[in-house]
Amino acid sequence: MRRWLLWVPLALFAALLAVVASGLFKPADRVVRSALVGQPLPDFALPPIAPGKPGLSTATFRQGRPRLLNIFASWCIPCAAEAPQLLRLKAMGVPVDAIAIRDTVPALTAFLRRNGDPYDRIGDDRQSAVQLALGSSGVPESFVIDGKGRIVLQHVGDIRADDVAGIAAAVRSAR
Amino acid sequence: MTAEFGLAALWLAAALAALQLAMAALGLLRGQAAPIAAVRPIAIVQGALAALAMAALIALFLASDMSVKLVVENSHSAKPWIYKFAGAWGNHEGSMLLWVTILGLAGGAVAILERRLPAATLIATLGAQAGIALGFYAFLLFASNPFARLSPAARDGLGLNPLLQDPGLAFHPPTLYIGYVGISVAFSFAVGALVTRDVGPAFAKAMRPWVLGAWIFLTLGITAGSYWAYYELGWGGWWFWDPVENASLMPWLAATALLHSVTVLATRDGLRAWTVMLAVVAFSMSMIGTFLVRSGILTSVHAFAVDPERGAFILALLVIYIGGALALFAARIGTVRAGTTFELVSREGGLVLNNLLLSVILGIVLIGTLYPLVAAGFGVQLSVGPPFFNKAAGPIALALVMAMAVGPLLRWRRDDAGALLDRLIWPIAATGFTGAALIVLAPPGLLPLFGLSLAAGLAVASVLPLIGRNPWRTPLFIWGMVVAHLGIAVSLAGMACDSAYTAETLVAARIAEPVRVGPYVVRLDGIKPVVGDNWSALEARLSARRGDDAAIVLRPQSRYFSDPVTTTSESAIATRWDGQLYTVLGQSDAQGRWQLRLWWKPFVTLIWLGGALIALGGALSLVGRWRRERRAAVREALA
Numbered sequence: 001m002r003r004w005l006l007w008v009p010l011a012l013f014a015a016l017l018a019v020v021a022s023g024l025f026k027p028a029d030r031v032v033r034s035a036l037v038g039q040p041l042p043d044f045a046l047p048p049i050a051p052g053k054p055g056l057s058t059a060t061f062r063q064g065r066p067r068l069l070n071i072f073a074s075w076c077i078p079c080a081a082e083a084p085q086l087l088r089l090k091a092m093g094v095p096v097d098a099i100a101i102r103d104t105v106p107a108l109t110a111f112l113r114r115n116g117d118p119y120d121r122i123g124d125d126r127q128s129a130v131q132l133a134l135g136s137s138g139v140p141e142s143f144v145i146d147g148k149g150r151i152v153l154q155h156v157g158d159i160r161a162d163d164v165a166g167i168a169a170a171v172r173s174a175r
Numbered sequence: 176m177t178a179e180f181g182l183a184a185l186w187l188a189a190a191l192a193a194l195q196l197a198m199a200a201l202g203l204l205r206g207q208a209a210p211i212a213a214v215r216p217i218a219i220v221q222g223a224l225a226a227l228a229m230a231a232l233i234a235l236f237l238a239s240d241m242s243v244k245l246v247v248e249n250s251h252s253a254k255p256w257i258y259k260f261a262g263a264w265g266n267h268e269g270s271m272l273l274w275v276t277i278l279g280l281a282g283g284a285v286a287i288l289e290r291r292l293p294a295a296t297l298i299a300t301l302g303a304q305a306g307i308a309l310g311f312y313a314f315l316l317f318a319s320n321p322f323a324r325l326s327p328a329a330r331d332g333l334g335l336n337p338l339l340q341d342p343g344l345a346f347h348p349p350t351l352y353i354g355y356v357g358i359s360v361a362f363s364f365a366v367g368a369l370v371t372r373d374v375g376p377a378f379a380k381a382m383r384p385w386v387l388g389a390w391i392f393l394t395l396g397i398t399a400g401s402y403w404a405y406y407e408l409g410w411g412g413w414w415f416w417d418p419v420e421n422a423s424l425m426p427w428l429a430a431t432a433l434l435h436s437v438t439v440l441a442t443r444d445g446l447r448a449w450t451v452m453l454a455v456v457a458f459s460m461s462m463i464g465t466f467l468v469r470s471g472i473l474t475s476v477h478a479f480a481v482d483p484e485r486g487a488f489i490l491a492l493l494v495i496y497i498g499g500a501l502a503l504f505a506a507r508i509g510t511v512r513a514g515t516t517f518e519l520v521s522r523e524g525g526l527v528l529n530n531l532l533l534s535v536i537l538g539i540v541l542i543g544t545l546y547p548l549v550a551a552g553f554g555v556q557l558s559v560g561p562p563f564f565n566k567a568a569g570p571i572a573l574a575l576v577m578a579m580a581v582g583p584l585l586r587w588r589r590d591d592a593g594a595l596l597d598r599l600i601w602p603i604a605a606t607g608f609t610g611a612a613l614i615v616l617a618p619p620g621l622l623p624l625f626g627l628s629l630a631a632g633l634a635v636a637s638v639l640p641l642i643g644r645n646p647w648r649t650p651l652f653i654w655g656m657v658v659a660h661l662g663i664a665v666s667l668a669g670m671a672c673d674s675a676y677t678a679e680t681l682v683a684a685r686i687a688e689p690v691r692v693g694p695y696v697v698r699l700d701g702i703k704p705v706v707g708d709n710w711s712a713l714e715a716r717l718s719a720r721r722g723d724d725a726a727i728v729l730r731p732q733s734r735y736f737s738d739p740v741t742t743t744s745e746s747a748i749a750t751r752w753d754g755q756l757y758t759v760l761g762q763s764d765a766q767g768r769w770q771l772r773l774w775w776k777p778f779v780t781l782i783w784l785g786g787a788l789i790a791l792g793g794a795l796s797l798v799g800r801w802r803r804e805r806r807a808a809v810r811e812a813l814a
Contacts, residue, residue: 006448009505010502013498016545
């Protein structure tokens, strides 16, 4: 046997060490990003859930105007926390639509009464089907969609006060 | 007081490990008799002290001593005693203490029992074992002290993760750890043999029972863990390719390869370098597994503590032990005389093929487990799951099954390919017949089809070595091989049946509404609340009927724990000779319907029955080898 071959296991182990050491000392990013950023919105058509408000379908996002798509639920506490920021975005002229995840009509109506209603349309996603198709891993999440129905930005988690400017800018530049 | 006693025992054990290492080094370098004579007794006392420390921790948990931080964080006074007892290792610090305890006890067992190894190699082995123990004692004492006090003492504990509150916790971790850490003996043997350059049949014969013993426990531990996950997690799956499952599978694959190559070394004095390499790899896989789990760099249900500092500590230990052993291997193995060579078509050739295939599967599992980490290094987020592992490892595992059918029918040194084919006629017929019957009667997918057919072939092939022998005079280790290989066939058949023929139904059922799953009609009779020691639950009463048989009553629960606040689903499983009916109760909806998840899993129990047979085969081998050696020793003494 060639002598240098005997050192191969040690070299492989050193490579393995390099990998795990880099993994150990780099803070892990546990945020699950959608693979759909930069891709067109998947086709969906969701029925309405809030009384007097239309449901939501992909067609809404192809009308030439960028929109914010908020994924939320009345049972989700961070969603209530981010409601004021959505209202601010709405006041800044950003059209906001929503998909309600695993929700019921009375619970959602109460939620909107309590926290304000920035939404033009709300689609009813009882089985999280559209949420999964979008590559969203939880609530709340928000997507900026350009006028041709393409996803340009994904915001994971609740929108905080200092996120508002960035999201508004993304909507402006998506025009 | 008990905590201080345990801590003192741990410090003393660490000091003795240092002394043991120093004495072994001194003895080997200077060739003095006095330090050499001291190594064995020190190793025994060191193991006993580690066991005392573990006993102290268990006593603290049983007494619910809320002045000890670990007890407060992981226990609760209202828990049943069995979970207090097992809760001692249901956490990071306690499980690491169990780890070193088994390491120390394994070293002590080698010191007491090992009589065949040349004295110098034995001393080097015990030195290596002490070296490993020392590092992990340091890890416990400096980075994971299980005996740390809390001042002031807490009123009560925070409780144990409800998923762990199951009798399985009392058996699965200790069994797995005995296997996991017991394989350290093989590592130390390899290092000892490299130090003294004494690799040969005597070394292999001495190492074999230790490898076999650890392997039996590892097999049992993995089998038990798989069944535990199957019924406790309520997903109906028995293997998830979770990083921690892989961490236990990798040492098992390496140990299985080692078990076979050590036989070649013991019987034919071949595969010297390879056997030593495998001994190093097997325990390295255990340590890498420990590191992956304890450092939190891979997320998993088994990861207790996500702590980079601890991870860095274990990483340093890995560099010292694995790096050191591999460097020693590279530097020394070239000076070990090459073993004997053999023909390609021979028992040795079959065992080499077995080793290659096992190594490839090991490589696939290792790459799949670490790939998310590599990808993250390049900024890509991904996870590797069953689709990769099943596709990549499945076909190779089937090739391994074929090799396993052929191997035991081969002769040592040299065999004739034509004669071999004659011996294989029945296994091939069984494979073909099963395959054809399945395609006609109930065509499964491609992989399960091959799995079931090859399982039939392997089952026939594995009993062939018994044909033409008197069963009472057949050596016990031959029986061991037959039973273990048969176990693989049985387990494989169970896996293939489960993946091909499982029927699953997810419904929202009203009371008294019949639901069909596989051959069963299940009826939800009612829901009632029940109360346990530290939980309350909603319990469904299901009656399942197949044809005109009497109804089976199943009671799955949705359990609510208060310390910590969690809900778990307790599945209810009815086992029949031809499979299991697996039921899980979910939430109710606004219309008064209850979510039910039902599976009919034909022959799924074969998976674990096979695992138990594999371990039984190992045990038969161990007893058989031991009896044969004792007989040989008696003959020698008489002559």
